Amino acid sequence: MTAIASPAAHPNPLARGLRMTAIAVAAVIAYLVVLWMALSLFGGRTIDAAFPEALQQTVNALSIGAIYALIALGYTMVYGIIELINFAHGDIFMLGAFLSVVFIGGITGNNEAVTNIPLLIILILGALILTMPIIGLLNAGIERAVYRPLRKAPRLAPLITAVGVSFILQNVALTIAGSGDRRAPQIFPLDWQISVGGAEISILSIFIFVLAMVLMLGLQAFVTRTRLGRAMRATAQDQEAAALMGVDANQTISLTFLIGGMLAAAAGLVWGLRFGYVRFDLGFNSGLKAFTAAVLGGIGNITGAVIGGFIIGFIENFAAALGYARWQEFLIFVILTLVLIFRPTGILGQHSGDRA
């Protein structure tokens, strides 16, 4: 038993973690340099002026990429375990954003920044502690009520059902919150900045990135190091065999939806803090991009979803930085198509070891 209990997915997880971190840092630096050069060559900036701007944009990219990655995890985990593309997941994110607005707005009552640091931490942590379980349970509840009865049905039935659930959730939000934008309280002070290399970097961007990283590393640890995480991996590999070994498949699948919903709720909270609005159809576009991220990274693959999310963030940012915002979606799907032509299973492929 002790042998199985140890995290045996990789012989040396520490070395692997360090290698991944090094690659990620190298990729971010590469993006920074490419953008710096692109801005000075095609953007009409001087090479000196382009650097701080490129640095700011890189932080922007990491921050929107982190939001996409958090949502993409929900798509990829669900696909990994029951091979369902959960089209309603984007709307789960949207409901998470709304719930955070209701909670924070209900306490602060206005849109002003909270400069009292302990109070700010309490508000944000409170919003996370409240919204993550509620939205997670909602997602698991939807699975229990709608997808579970269809688990043995032909593959198309749950897929279309997921589209239906997406419409239901959107219309619930439409009915309650109305059809316009809703103001999200930007309690995180937007003028908190640090100066790095001549650039003013907003602390909020760093906070979003760090929060997302903490949640993702937590997920990674959960999946690779806990008994329940092992059950998830086992169920993903072979549901029947896992069941024969005593894994409760229903419980494991519920858990997957719970975690996916919790991550989406966290993404919803930081969305509101950064962009200052939420609306009922927010989940459609964000969901589409996060789903693309999951496919790009290799759907079913947790690390792939995170990488995919950041890549989409970088592509979007690159287009916006050079003044081609209207081509963002075009560029994203061109790159997705190219990747899928040469690697049909996405960048990391869908059958790597930590598939969940």
Next chain:
Amino acid sequence: MKLTKYSVIAASAAIVFGACGGGGSASLNKNIQIAVELPFQGSEKAASDPILNGIRLAVKQAGGKVGDFTVTVPNSAVFDDALNGVHDAQTGANNMTKIVGDPNYVAVVGPLNSSVAKAEIPVSNAAGLLQCSPANTNPDLTAGAAAAALRTKPNNYIRVVTTDAVQGPAGAAYIIKELGKKSVYIIDDTETFGKGVADSFEAEFKARGGTVVKRDAAPKTTQDYVSIMTAAKALNPESIYFGGVTATGGARILLAAAQVGLGDIPFVGPDGINDGSGETKDSFLNLAAAAAKNAYSTLAGPGTFEGKDKFDADYKAEYGIDSTGYAGQGFACTQVVLDALKRAIATNPKTDAELREAVRVAGTDSTYTYSLNVGSVTFDKNGDTSQLIVSIYSVDPAGANGKGDWKYETQIDAAVK
């Protein structure tokens, strides 16, 4: 079996044709209605509600009567062209098909959005129904080959606001002359209206010697406006011009601009962001809140006119709130319709169809001078107003109980250069 089937079809066809023949042409109905076609969802509801109020106020002040005809605007005559919270051209065209098919309607007031008008004009034109828009500003709706392509019959469409060919340049003139800013960053929402008004703004800004640091475009589905505004900040513009409406990102762009440190330069937009005070749900000022302190908007109609005080007082007495946006233009359109109806009745129409055509002919008569709340107005053969006035509004943060409100600044008359 076959015989029965055919006889059923024949019978139902007879019923349908019979019903059609009996309803429309034989008689003249003296209880008539004015149809209203506007978007009533999302942030555009904030712009449409005052217009509808203006329409009903005009009908009420006319005593609900023209000659021995009773004129009403019941709720059943108010059509909503919004779909999922935003105006939708196809929904507008479907509404217009319903409106022209009902002989009770002698004219229609609307729509709000130029893209919707583009889909509606072919329908209303083919039916010969007088259509007056209180808010459409795209030039291609009335003049040139694009406008001609929308019409198969004589013109039926007029508007009481001037076009973006006047509105955009007025914004440019205001930024350079009154605000004293020589450079601008322009971003539009890629839609018919937003791109059009930004184009004419850009041409005028350059013609006046100003510098356009960059022209950007971001569709309403854009997620991350912060990156776009970070790029804008690096170019150090002295002002920002937004071509679009609140529903396509007006407030989102301003919030992102404030976040990257562009919150202290003028942010100027067209009538699409002048959609009510900070107390109005979904309005630009409500969403942008404190970030809107340096915002300006233009309206493609006069902001002050003879009788403005009376109109405002009457409006306030009727609805208990201040008139905003294009309320006065909704009133003006209805005055046009009622005036045209009066002259149409004088021609002694015998049937509903004759009345409708007479109203269209009277309404689009380019030799007739209307006396409207906004002043004396004629409409040219394309349906454009003789008033080339654009008014400018700034934000009064203390207005509307501290939620912020638009404050009239000045107006620019392109006819007196």
